[in-house]
Amino acid sequence: MQNTERVSSAERAALPVDELQRIARQVRARIISNSHKTQTPHLGSCLSCVDILVAAYFHTLRIDPRNPTDVERDRFILSKGHGAPALFQVLAMRGFYAESMLDAYGEDGGVFAEHPPTPDHLPGIEAATGSLGHGLPIGLGMALSARLQKRNYNVIALLSDGECNEGSVWEAAMMAGAQQPGNLVAVIDFNKWQATGRSEQVLALGPLADKWRAFGWDAHEIDGHDMGALVDVLTKYPSGSGKPVAIVAHTVKGKGVSFMEDDNNWHYRIPTADEVSAAYKELGVVA
Amino acid sequence: MRNAFADEITKLGSADPRVVLLSGDIGNKLFDKFKQNAEGRFFNCGVAEANMMGVAAGMALSGMRPVIYTITPFTTTRCFEQIRVDACYHNVPVIIVGTGSGMSYAELGPTHHSCEDLAILRTLPNMTVLAPADEVELRLCLRAALKINGPVYMRIGKKGEPIVHKNGAALEIGHSINVRAGGDVCLISTGTMLPVVMKAADMLAERNIAARVESFPTVKPLDQEILQEVFSRYPVIASIEEHSRIGGLGSSIAEWLAAQDNMKGRLVTFGTDDEFMHEVGSQDYARRKYGLTAENISQKVFAALDKSAR
Numbered sequence: 105m106q107n108t109e110r111v112s113s114a115e116r117a118a119l120p121v122d123e124l125q126r127i128a129r130q131v132r133a134r135i136i137s138n139s140h141k142t143q144t145p146h147l148g149s150c151l152s153c154v155d156i157l158v159a160a161y162f163h164t165l166r167i168d169p170r171n172p173t174d175v176e177r178d179r180f181i182l183s184k185g186h187g188a189p190a191l192f193q194v195l196a197m198r199g200f201y202a203e204s205m206l207d208a209y210g211e212d213g214g215v216f217a218e219h220p221p222t223p224d225h226l227p228g229i230e231a232a233t234g235s236l237g238h239g240l241p242i243g244l245g246m247a248l249s250a251r252l253q254k255r256n257y258n259v260i261a262l263l264s265d266g267e268c269n270e271g272s273v274w275e276a277a278m279m280a281g282a283q284q285p286g287n288l289v290a291v292i293d294f295n296k297w298q299a300t301g302r303s304e305q306v307l308a309l310g311p312l313a314d315k316w317r318a319f320g321w322d323a324h325e326i327d328g329h330d331m332g333a334l335v336d337v338l339t340k341y342p343s344g345s346g347k348p349v350a351i352v353a354h355t356v357k358g359k360g361v362s363f364m365e366d367d368n369n370w371h372y373r374i375p376t377a378d379e380v381s382a383a384y385k386e387l388g389v390v391a
Numbered sequence: 392m393r394n395a396f397a398d399e400i401t402k403l404g405s406a407d408p409r410v411v412l413l414s415g416d417i418g419n420k421l422f423d424k425f426k427q428n429a430e431g432r433f434f435n436c437g438v439a440e441a442n443m444m445g446v447a448a449g450m451a452l453s454g455m456r457p458v459i460y461t462i463t464p465f466t467t468t469r470c471f472e473q474i475r476v477d478a479c480y481h482n483v484p485v486i487i488v489g490t491g492s493g494m495s496y497a498e499l500g501p502t503h504h505s506c507e508d509l510a511i512l513r514t515l516p517n518m519t520v521l522a523p524a525d526e527v528e529l530r531l532c533l534r535a536a537l538k539i540n541g542p543v544y545m546r547i548g549k550k551g552e553p554i555v556h557k558n559g560a561a562l563e564i565g566h567s568i569n570v571r572a573g574g575d576v577c578l579i580s581t582g583t584m585l586p587v588v589m590k591a592a593d594m595l596a597e598r599n600i601a602a603r604v605e606s607f608p609t610v611k612p613l614d615q616e617i618l619q620e621v622f623s624r625y626p627v628i629a630s631i632e633e634h635s636r637i638g639g640l641g642s643s644i645a646e647w648l649a650a651q652d653n654m655k656g657r658l659v660t661f662g663t664d665d666e667f668m669h670e671v672g673s674q675d676y677a678r679r680k681y682g683l684t685a686e687n688i689s690q691k692v693f694a695a696l697d698k699s700a701r
Contacts, residue, residue, distance in 0.1 A: 175454070222481050223452070231452065235476055241442040242477060245449020245457075252411065252431060252455065272473070275442030283434070 112176035113168040114257075117161070117198075121331045127197065128158045128331070132360045133389035134193045134206075140380045142210035144218060148357040148370035150190035152295035152328070153262060156353055157187075157194045159334035160260060169199035172227040178257050179230045179246050183239020184264035184293060185219040191229075192216055200228035237270025239263065240290055244276050247288035247348075258342055260289045266298025269307050274319070280348040281320025288348040289341060290316070293328060295357035297368045316350035328353025361386050392548040392583075393490050395526030397421045399533050400458060404429035407537070409454065413447055415440050415461030417490075440470040447485045448477035456484055456537060462496070463489030463505035463546060471511060478542040479515040485542050486533075492522075492546035493582060493633030494663070494677035501667040505546070509581075510638020512544045513611040519564060520611040521545040522632075522640075524585035525554045528608045531562035539564065548583040555585045555606070565612045573601035576696055577621040577628045577656075578688070581607040581640045584631045587678070590685035591631075591692070598693055610640050618647055622656035626699040629659045629692050633683060636662035659695050661688055 119127070131154050139147045161167070165178040182191045196203040209216040215226050219234030231242045243261035250257050267273060280288055294312060296303055303309050316323040322345060326333045334353070341349040357371075358364030361383040375383065384391050397418070404410040405428040412425055413434045426433045436443035440461065447457035459466055466489050467474070478485040489508055496503040513520045519539055523529040529547055536543040560568055570585065571592055580588040585606050592602040603625070605617060621628055630641035641660030648658055663681040678684055682691070 224482075231449075232476070232480055235472060237441070238445055238473065238476055241445025241473070242449035242452065244442070245446035245451075246453045247449075248434070248446065249450045249453035249455050253453070272439075272441040272445065275437075275439035276445065279436060279439065279442055279446065282437075 112174050113171055114166040114174045114177040115168065116166055117163060119162045121335060124158050124162055124331045124335070127162055128154050129360070129387045129389055131158060131190065131193050131197065133384050133387050135189050136361070136375055136383045137380050137391070138189060138193070138206070138209055140375045140377060143374050144189055144210060145372045145374065146186040146189065146218070147373065147375065148297070148364060148368065149184065149264065149295070150187050151359045151361070151364065152355040152357045153184070153187050153293040154190055154359070155329045155331055155334060156262060156291055156293060157190055159331060159338055161194050161198045163335050164338040165260070166257070169228065172200060176255055176257055179243065179259040181231045181233065181239040181243045181259070181261045182220055183233055183243070183261045184236070184267055185233030187262070188218060188220045191220060195228040198228070201226070236264070236267040237272035240273055240276040244280050244285065244288060247285040248283060250287055251285060256287070258287045258289065260291060262291045262293060264298070265292060265294045265296065265303040265309060265312070268292065268309060268312070269298070277316065277319040277321065284320070284346050285348055286342050286346045289338070289351065290348070291351045291353055293355050294352050295355040297357045297371070299371055313350070313352045316352070320347065321350045322347045323350040323352060325352045325354065328355035329359055392526050392529055392552050393421065393550055395529050396460070396488065396490070396533065396547060397425065399530045401425045401428055403533065403537060404432060407456065409456040410537070411450055411455050411457045413443050413457055413459045415443055415465055417461055440465050441473050444470045444473035444485070445477045448481055448483055451483035451485050452481060458486040458488060460488045460490060462503060463492040463508055464503060467505065467508040467512060467544070474512070474542070475515055479517045482517045482541050484540055486536050487542070487544045489544070489546045491549045494674050495549040497668070497672055497674045497677040501669070504668065506633070506635040506663045507638065508544070508546055509610050509632070509634050509640065510642070513643065517541045518611065519543045519609070521608055522582035522610055523547060523608045524580065524583060524606050525552055525556060527554060527556035527560050528562060528568070528606065531560065532608055535562060535564050546582060552583050553586045555589060562608060565609050565614055567605040567607050567614045567617045569603070570606050571602065571604035573603035575601045575625070576692055577603045577605065577625045578692070579605050579607055579628060579630045579640070579644070581610055581632045584633050584683060587683060587685050588631050588688065591688040594685055594689035595692060600693060600696065607640060610643060613643055613647060615647060618644060622648065622651065622654040625656050627659060627692060627695045628656045629661060629688065631661040631683065631688060633678070634662050635665060636660050637665055657695065657699060659691060
């Protein structure tokens with residue numbers, strides 16, 4: 105529709121795996137220190153999806169931070185909006201805005217809330233989320249638009265396992281099953297916890313990959329902290345098979361810091377200064 | 392009205408490749424021409440309205456112009472949060488059409504009635520709220536809505552509504568349409584009540600009361616200019632809507648009126664009662680039950696005018 109003649113500058117960063125792992129450690133350290141500084145919760149949920157975000161933004165997504173509204177860009181929607189503290193760090197490091205902007209995190213009148221703002225308020229954001237179950241339907245609309253507009257961008261929506269409680273996730277899954285947008289990818293950050301309990305016990309979540317298959321999707325299970333596997337699966341899919349793709353990424357809530365891993369207290373707990381130092385030491389990041 | 396909608400959206404969809412029509416599994420055959428003329432741009436989203444709203448917002452964020460069509464409660468109360476977050480918070484051009492609004496589907500029972508939609512949708516920031524009176528207003532509303540760069544809600548009737556604007560009309564979003572001149576009292580109608588209100592004006596004329604009639608196809612933004620004028624001029628102004636008296640056009644005018652200084656006019660509101668209609672009945676039955684008839688409107692307005700003169 106618009107800008108059809110302009111050549112897109114959106115491209116993959118395609119950084120090597122060891123570099124992605126280094127960035128992921130940095131992101132984790134920054135999220136933890138920011139949580140302490142700004143008293144922002146959801147640390148466990150942020151740490152479980154860091155590797156997925158880094159693989160997407162620093163390897164796979166065809167984007168240009170200098171031109172965040174490029175019509176040909178790949179779209180990434182953080183459907184689990186409470187992972188915003190992780191996304192804000194990643195977008196800054198990728199160059200969508202100055203890292204110094206994050207100094208104003210959580211300040212009155214600022215833009216960095218606990219959930220992503222609307223796209224017109226922060227470059228790099230594709231959809232304002234925070235209420236769960238919204239990102240996949242929006243992503244489906246974007247994916248179908250690419251078909252109508254004869255563009256070849258891909259759309260990735262990152263969901264949490266708890267989010268899969270929402271009926272709208274499965275409404276979108278069914279419509280995608282019918283429409284078969286091959287450019288749509290749902291990544292489920294399967295950290296086995298939701299806010300107040302084990303996600304397989306609160307509601308009957310499993311068998312998660314089979315559920316997506318039953319809804320007409322290609323589904324793959326991977327270790328969501330294996331950077332090589334993440335890069336491999338995100339690059340290989342969408343494959344053009346025509347089917348939407350679900351990637352069930354097995355993750356650990358609080359990943360990267362021994363005393364936070366798989367401890368659901370860190371859904372809401374804020375680290376002390378000592379805990380921040382200990383976390384930095386474990387991550388091998390200099391404060 | 393729904394046939395006029397189908398016809399108009401087909402014309403608009405043929406002319407503008409951004410127009411996409413999303414249906415919640417209704418309108419079988421109704422949109423055959425749209426499907427032919429706008430190939431690939433019709434999506435039956437099934438009975439899954441929350442997803443449909445999100446899909447529409449995603450399309451609008453990608454430069455398309457989605458239009459959602461389904462039965463009113465299912466495209467409003469059912470997926471209110473998706474309207475609020477996906478369409479209004481993002482401030483994207485999604486047009487939401489609620490068919491069979493008010494008591495159009497009276498026979499189907501309260502699950503299919505919609506007397507709350509204007510109330511809840513006008514609370515949403517960025518939302519424009521439209522309620523055309525007949526197919527002439529509907530076509531004009533739809534055309535105007537496609538030019539708005541934000542979310543629009545439009546409630547329409549079902550089929551066979553009489554045409555009031557037989558010689559056409561000019562419509563601008565946010566402005567009322569004068570349908571009848573009169574110096575004694577002013578009747579403000581929104582949506583498909585207009586033919587009834589015109590008849591009420593006839594009945595008032597028989598009692599030597601000259602009623603001015605204004606049609607309000609736009610409920611939000613409210614036409615404050617015309618309200619200023621009529622409340623300065625007339626002793627009695629009546630609002631008539633097939634919607635609860637809580638939160639609709641009448642409430643909206645009352646909110647405005649409460650903030651004004653020294654207005655001459657007094658507001659009388661007509662709408663449905665604060666209850667679910669449990670008994671079976673047609674749309675006409677429902678209108679009679681809630682006093683939305685020309686007889687009742689003219690009588691109450693006459694009484695209010697009489698009281699104001701004393």
